[in-house]
Every structure is written in structure tokens, then in C-alpha cells.
Amino acid sequence: TYGPTAILDQSYAGASYGVLHKSDQIEGLLGRFLGMFGCRTNSWSVPSYQGNTFASRMSYGTIQDGNEDDAFMHSKLIIMWGWNPAYTFHGGNTFYYMRKAKQRGCKFVVIDPQYTDSASAYDAWWIPIRPNTDAAMMAGMAHYIFANNLQDQEFIDKFVQGMDEGTMPDWAKGQENFKDYIMGVSDGIPKTPEWAADICGVSAEDIVKLADMYATTKPAALKASWSPGRNAYGEQYARMANALQAMTGNVGKLGGCAEGVGKGWHAEGVAYPYDQFANVWFAAIKSDRWAHCVLNYPNVKREEIGIWPRGDATDGTIPNIRGIFWQGSDWFNQLTNINKEIEAIDKLNSYGEGESLLVCMDSTITPTGIWADYLLPIATHFERHDVALPWYKGHYYIHRPKVINPMGESKTDFQVFTELAYRLGFGPGYNPKANRDYFNNPDAVDEAYLIDWWGKVQHHQGVEWTWEEFKKRGVYKFVFDEPHVAFKEQIEQGKPFQTASGKIEIFSGQLAQITDWTKTSYGYYIPAIPKWIEPWESLNHPLTEKFPFHMISPHPRWRTHSIFNNIPWLRETFSQEVTMNASDAAKLDIGMGDIVEIWNDRGKVVVPVYV
Known part of the structure; x- marks a missing residue:
């Protein structure tokens, strides 16, 4: 009735994350199901780290900018910018490796509005900062480094685009470069430590001290964590961190750091069919703008909701959202302005019986599930057969055998979507290894998919264990000759970065050449170089x-x-x-x-x- 954009896919990595039972925005089970059904508005952007994701794609051309955490052992200075690994970490041994670094004499610095357990554990120099002013402090550090000629100019000349006038591409000569912005050449405002201190609340003396430590200590890891990027113009903080990492030559070096996003080793992540229907979408909006879209439809501009561009006549179509599928996600806990989301749900419910559809698939009744019309109980990790994946850090697979049968009416995600697909007429296409009995007994089919997946692991990643041996042992951990360091091949072997220029782009050619920002997924102007932009809410407001x-x-x-x-x-x-x-x-x-x-x-x- 309401067209191919009427159902909003709000799946994400919550209760369901494995190679066979996966909730994911791009390669998840729900996306493929709605793609085959022919009705899907996708949700792009991950609220946890979208600022960092954007920055890494612009600067490095990829989000795989992370070292494995054992590389921290080789750092002589670790700057934990908005990072509290005592509470949040990507791999199981993060704290161990950082403790080893401490034992080897590494110095620690924490930039955080709060004094954290991590600052205490590592006896770190704690620098309290006004929230959402991180980019200004980083700009002050960059000014000190440039003013005192402490930058690694040889590294810059070889690997970086747009750090200074000499590294600008020929087609952009005369446009603003990063050094000219920092030194005030282009706008008349030098981004001195004193200038930064007035904004961020950190003394100019401390900014100078930290900048000098970072520029003169080799190797040094500036770990730019996700949390400061969860703010207005959070991508500027993350890109400013990239600039500091590059200007000091700490990218691609053991003990250095290019994070960022922090994604490192690439896992073989999908065991179910992944085909032409895997990520079909007819509209895509920024995940935290769905309530605005619902509340203001049809009087919505594409830039207000982050419409992802399409290369056909439907480009820019504002979705008339009438249904939402939450799979393994809890947006009512994770997104901003929950009261506005509740208002949007009330509007959908006001359309009357049969005019809207709210479905939540999860193993518990989450805050999101409370608002669902249909709450589908999903089996926990103990009630299904799967293989666990690393979460950004780590290089291993963990076998997850089915310990008990699903309790009550619970089914796995794959069972639910397979049954729905059969009822809608495309069951064999959605789950080609199964028949209609899969809803009642999935074990043999799940085993068959996992065996095929293990074959891909053996072929692509050189694993010699049989599937039966993997099941018996439970964990397969890849052993590297040396710690995994992002961009090591680029720095040591001359492999191009995945940007258009093949270099670290502090001046982004992609951003510089955009002429109509309303037709981008960002919607509004983003400068080609990292800048301090006053947020619309802060303690300076x-x-x-x-x-x-x-x-x-x-x-x-x-x-x-x-x-x-x-x-x-x-x-x-x-x-x-x-x-x-x-x-x-x-x-x-x-x-x-x-x-x-x-x-x-x-x-x-x-x-x-x-x-």
C-alpha cells in the first residue's frame, strides 16, 4: 500500500551476532529478508562510532585502521583520548597488553572529563577537558608542533596529502591546506595553545606539554576513542586525530596508532546465503533520524534525514515509514532523544489498526520491545548453533554449540525469517538448504551451513583443522609472526592507501569536490580539512x-x-x-x-x- 520504502530496517549487532544468526545493517538476515520481500528502508550509520568511521574513510579510505592490542606493548607513550578500557575494550586482553606496556616504561595520558579507573590503573596524567571541545585542543597541539618544526616532514612528504602547501594535489593548488588553517594563514586566527585553552578549558601549558611529548616520543599511540565523536561535528575530532597521528609519523608503525575506528583483522563473517538480495534497499536514512522522518513526513528535506544517494530515478525519495523491524537492536536505549522516538511511535499507532507495523525480535523484552506490536522471542546463544566472531579486535573463532533447545516459543532469527519467507512465497530462495520443517528442527541445516562456512575459512585463511576438530577444541586462534599493525604495508612496502590519491588524505579530495551537499548522505557542508567547528550545544553556549x-x-x-x-x-x-x-x-x-x-x-x- 505504501510502497517499497514503508518498512524500516533497524537491525544492528545486539543480541544476535554470529556467522549464522546475525543482526547487521549491511549483511544481516533481516536486510536479505526485506530485500527479497521488496520493501526496505535501510538505516545507515552506527551511533557508536559514526564520526570515527567517516574520518577513517576520508583519511585512510577504510575503517580497518586498527592495530591488534598486543601492539600497545611496544608503545612508549599511550594517549587515551576519551578511552576508558577498564570499562570498554574491543578484545579480551586489552588491559593485559597495556599493563605490559606500563611495565616496560610506557607513559600514559588520559584526556577525559572524568577521572576514570583506567587513569588510576596506569597512574596516568589526567587532563580534564570540557566535553565536545576535543578538536580545539588537538588543533592547539598541531599549532605547537608546526611552530616548533616537530612534525615528521619526511613522513608527510611521502605519505600524506594536504598537510601543507607542498603536499596539496596539483588540481587543488591554492585551496586551504591543514597547516595554513592551523597557523592562521587562511583565516587570520592562529590555533595557538592559548586559543585552544579558552575553548577546551585545558591550560595552554598542558597543551604544549602534551604536544611536545607526543611529537618527540617514538613510537607513540594516540588512541582516539569513539565517545568524543558522539557529538555535534564529531567527525572533526576524529579527523583532527588522524592529522596528529600522520604529522608525527605514528601511522603504520609498531607502537604507533592510526585509530580511529579500530577495526583490525578481517574475519570470514557470513555463513548463510549472501547473494544479490543481501543488501537491497529502496531508501536509506541516517539511523538516528527516523523519528524526525516519521513525525514530519511528507514535509521533510532529504538533507534533514541523511538520505543515501541512489543512482536512479528514486534518488531523494522521502520514505513513508509505516513499519519498523527491530532485530537484535535496542534503539530506544541506544539512540538520542528517546522522547522524540516515543512521539514518533505514537504517530504510527495513531494511523489505526492495520496501518502500521512494529516488530521486535530479541531474546529479552528490551525498552524497544515494550513498544512493539509483535514481540518475537529469539533463542539465546545457548539455544542455537553458531560461531562467535571477534568484535573489532582479536583474531579467532569460537564454536558455540547448542546447549539446550530453545525455551518456550523461542526460535532462532534464521528460523523466524525462513518461516516468514515461506508464508510470503520465497522460502526456498531465502533458505535454500532448508524445507518447511526447518521451523521445528533447524539442527541439520544449521550444521550444513556452518560446515560450508568452515570450508571458506580453510580456503581463504589457510586453516588446516577439520570442522570436527574445530568443534572438539572450541576455539581457533590465528597466530601471527608479529603484531598486526594497520597500514604497515603502506609505510614499509609502498602499497597505496585506499584513498583516491593513494595517500593519507588530511585534505580530502572527495569532500573538496562536492558541489551540492544536499544530495550527499551527510546533507550539509563538511570542510575538506579537519577544523574546529563550534558545536550547537556545549559549555561555551x-x-x-x-x-x-x-x-x-x-x-x-x-x-x-x-x-x-x-x-x-x-x-x-x-x-x-x-x-x-x-x-x-x-x-x-x-x-x-x-x-x-x-x-x-x-x-x-x-x-x-x-x-
Whole structure:
């Protein structure tokens, strides 16, 4: 009734992430199902790290910019920018390798509004910073490095585009380069440490000290974590970090760091059919703009919702969203402005019976599931056969045998989509190894898919174990002769970077040549070089007269987002609290354990205080 864009795919890597039962925006089970059905608006962008993803693609041409964590052992300086690996890490041994670095004499620096357990564990120099001003502080560091000629000019000349006038491409001669911006040549404003200090709240002396440490300590790892990029113009922070990493020659070096996104070793990630239907979409919008689209349809501009360009007549079509599929994702916990999302759901429900469809597939009743018309219980990892993949870091596969049969009415994701496909007339195409009995007994079919997948692992990655041996042993870990270092081949062997120029693009040729920003997925102008852009909300904003505090939401120690919140003893041990600076608490006469209400125009929470 409402066309091929009416159903919004909001799958992501939540409860379902393995080679056979996968929730994913691009290669997931839901995307292929809706593609074969012929109705799908995709959700692009990952709220966790979209700023870093954008930056890595512009700077390096890929998001595989990460070293394996054992490379940290070889660093002499580690700058944890917005990173608290005591609570959040990509691989199981992150803290171990960083402890080894500490034992070898590595110095640690933490830039974070909060003093973290990581800062304590490594006896780090803690530099508190105003939230969302990271790019300004980095620009101040770059100015000091340039002004004192501490940049690795040989590295820049060989591997970098647009760092200075001499590395600009011929077609862009005369356009603004990074050094001219930093030194104030192009805009009359030198980005000095003093200039940065007024913005970010870090003293000019500390900015100078850190810049000097980073430029003169080799090798040094500036780990630009995801959290500072979850802000207005977060991509500028991430690209500014890329510029610092490149100007000091710490890219592609053991003990250095180009992260970023942090994705390293590439796994063989898909066991189910991956064909021409795998990522069919008829519209794609930025994942956190769906509520705006629903609430304002049809009076919506493409740039407001991040419409992904298409090369056909449907380009720019605003989707009339009437249904949402949540598979293994909890957007009502993960996205911003939840009250606006609830308002959008209320609008969909107001259309009346049969005029909207909200489906949630998960193993628990999540905050998102509460709003669903249909809640489909999905088997947990213990109730299905699969193989676990590394999450960005690590180089291994973990066999996950089926321990018990699914409880109650639970089924696996693959069972649910296969059954729906049969009822809609394309069952054999969706699951070619199965028949209609798959809904009742998936074991033999799942085994067949996993055996075929293991064959790809053997062929593509040189694994000699048989499938039966892998099942018996449970874990296959790849052994490298040396730590995996992103872009080592580019630096040591002259292999081109995956950018158009074949170099690290601090001046992005792609961004520089865009003439109509409304027809890009970004929607609005993004400078070709990293810049400090004043965000529309920060402690430097006039809104502070009404709302004098900046609330950030770091990961808790006892949960993974909302996961584990339903465990009673964890909730008794660790309550959800707000951490407040002691001086702020004193001004408000607030003490440890007091119950407070925190609010702004978007909503409110009532929580105890930890001073």
C-alpha cells in the first residue's frame, strides 16, 4: 500500500551476532529478508562510532585502521583520548597488553572529563577537558608542533596529502591546506595553545606539554576513542586525530596508532546465503533520524534525514515509514532523544489498526520491545548453533554449540525469517538448504551451513583443522609472526592507501569536490580539512545560562548498554547514579547518595549522586 520504502530496517549487532544468526545493517538476515520481500528502508550509520568511521574513510579510505592490542606493548607513550578500557575494550586482553606496556616504561595520558579507573590503573596524567571541545585542543597541539618544526616532514612528504602547501594535489593548488588553517594563514586566527585553552578549558601549558611529548616520543599511540565523536561535528575530532597521528609519523608503525575506528583483522563473517538480495534497499536514512522522518513526513528535506544517494530515478525519495523491524537492536536505549522516538511511535499507532507495523525480535523484552506490536522471542546463544566472531579486535573463532533447545516459543532469527519467507512465497530462495520443517528442527541445516562456512575459512585463511576438530577444541586462534599493525604495508612496502590519491588524505579530495551537499548522505557542508567547528550545544553556549551543566553518559562498569540490567544482584550492588564534580556538588549543597532530578527540555531522570 505504501510502497517499497514503508518498512524500516533497524537491525544492528545486539543480541544476535554470529556467522549464522546475525543482526547487521549491511549483511544481516533481516536486510536479505526485506530485500527479497521488496520493501526496505535501510538505516545507515552506527551511533557508536559514526564520526570515527567517516574520518577513517576520508583519511585512510577504510575503517580497518586498527592495530591488534598486543601492539600497545611496544608503545612508549599511550594517549587515551576519551578511552576508558577498564570499562570498554574491543578484545579480551586489552588491559593485559597495556599493563605490559606500563611495565616496560610506557607513559600514559588520559584526556577525559572524568577521572576514570583506567587513569588510576596506569597512574596516568589526567587532563580534564570540557566535553565536545576535543578538536580545539588537538588543533592547539598541531599549532605547537608546526611552530616548533616537530612534525615528521619526511613522513608527510611521502605519505600524506594536504598537510601543507607542498603536499596539496596539483588540481587543488591554492585551496586551504591543514597547516595554513592551523597557523592562521587562511583565516587570520592562529590555533595557538592559548586559543585552544579558552575553548577546551585545558591550560595552554598542558597543551604544549602534551604536544611536545607526543611529537618527540617514538613510537607513540594516540588512541582516539569513539565517545568524543558522539557529538555535534564529531567527525572533526576524529579527523583532527588522524592529522596528529600522520604529522608525527605514528601511522603504520609498531607502537604507533592510526585509530580511529579500530577495526583490525578481517574475519570470514557470513555463513548463510549472501547473494544479490543481501543488501537491497529502496531508501536509506541516517539511523538516528527516523523519528524526525516519521513525525514530519511528507514535509521533510532529504538533507534533514541523511538520505543515501541512489543512482536512479528514486534518488531523494522521502520514505513513508509505516513499519519498523527491530532485530537484535535496542534503539530506544541506544539512540538520542528517546522522547522524540516515543512521539514518533505514537504517530504510527495513531494511523489505526492495520496501518502500521512494529516488530521486535530479541531474546529479552528490551525498552524497544515494550513498544512493539509483535514481540518475537529469539533463542539465546545457548539455544542455537553458531560461531562467535571477534568484535573489532582479536583474531579467532569460537564454536558455540547448542546447549539446550530453545525455551518456550523461542526460535532462532534464521528460523523466524525462513518461516516468514515461506508464508510470503520465497522460502526456498531465502533458505535454500532448508524445507518447511526447518521451523521445528533447524539442527541439520544449521550444521550444513556452518560446515560450508568452515570450508571458506580453510580456503581463504589457510586453516588446516577439520570442522570436527574445530568443534572438539572450541576455539581457533590465528597466530601471527608479529603484531598486526594497520597500514604497515603502506609505510614499509609502498602499497597505496585506499584513498583516491593513494595517500593519507588530511585534505580530502572527495569532500573538496562536492558541489551540492544536499544530495550527499551527510546533507550539509563538511570542510575538506579537519577544523574546529563550534558545536550547537556545549559549555561555551549561551544555553548554559539555563542549563549550566554538561551531562555525558559514559559506559557503566556493570552493564553493556542495557544488557545485564535485569540481573537483580548487579542492580543491588551497583545502582544507576550520576557522578558529579565535588565543587559543583558543594555549590548545590548536594552530598553523596542524595537523590536528584536531572532535566533539560528533552526529558528528565531521577537518580542518586556519586560525588
